Amino acid sequence: MSAAEAGGVFHRARGRTLDAFPAEKENEWKGAFYFILGADPQFGLMKAWSTGDCDNGGDEWEQEIRLTEQAIQAINRLNPKPKFFVLCGDLIHAMPGVKVVFSGHYHRNAGGTYQNLDMVVSSAIGCQLGRDPHGLRVVVVTAEKIVHRYYSLDELSEKGVEDDLMDLIKKK
Numbered sequence: 001m002s003a004a005e006a007g008g009v010f011h012r013a014r015g016r017t018l019d020a021f022p023a024e025k026e027n028e029w030k031g032a033f034y035f036i037l038g039a040d041p042q043f044g045l046m047k048a049w050s051t052g053d054c055d056n057g058g059d060e061w062e063q064e065i066r067l068t069e070q071a072i073q074a075i076n077r078l079n080p081k082p083k084f085f086v087l088c089g090d091l092i093h094a095m096p097g098v099k100v101v102f103s104g105h106y107h108r109n110a111g112g113t114y115q116n117l118d119m120v121v122s123s124a125i126g127c128q129l130g131r132d133p134h135g136l137r138v139v140v141v142t143a144e145k146i147v148h149r150y151y152s153l154d155e156l157s158e159k160g161v162e163d164d165l166m167d168l169i170k171k172k
Contacts, residue, residue: 033083036075041068044093054093100146102139108132109150120148140168 043061048054075085092098100118108130110121123132133152138161140147147168151161 036082036085038071038085038087040089041087042090042093045090048093100148102137102148122150125153138165140165142168142171 041064043064044059045054046063047060075082098117100120102120102122104122104124106121106129107124107127108121109123109132111119113119120137122137123130123135125134125136128134132150133154135150135152136156137148137150138156147165149162149165
């Protein structure tokens with residue numbers, strides 16, 4: 001059973017939409033609210049730490065899955081419900097399969113590579129601190145590769161995602 005099934009967090013999500021926050025109810029201030037911040041589930045670290053080999057290991061996630069399910073169940077029991085749940089920090093400890101790390105917060109596009117791991121920093125929707133336009137990064141993940149491209153908000157609104165990226169999604 002997955003964490004989502006166990007906790008029922010996504011019980012209202014259907015067809016990739018979530019009806020929990022209808023737009024007409026969320027467009028103006030209604031008073032105080034709270035949200036939940038969870039950090040560093042870091043799947044795989046508990047085994048690696050217990051074996052004393054934090055550079056390897058990370059191949060067993062049972063403890064972290066159990067704790068994540070417990071967190072979800074605890075959040076689902078809260079009354080009143082939080083407005084939303086944010087999960088940040090290190091999501092996994094094991095590196096196999098991780099080729100690219102995406103982030104923001106620098107308010108300009110940047111990045112680099114270290115030991116075959118790409119770091120991609122996307123500029124902001126809002127305040128720009130560099131010359132990049134206000135925008136979003138589109139990321140396509142296939143079995144073979146990860147392809148990403150930054151689009152200005154105007155480009156994305158007027159032209160959409162370029163055909164070469166969309167073609168990657170259509171390939172089976």
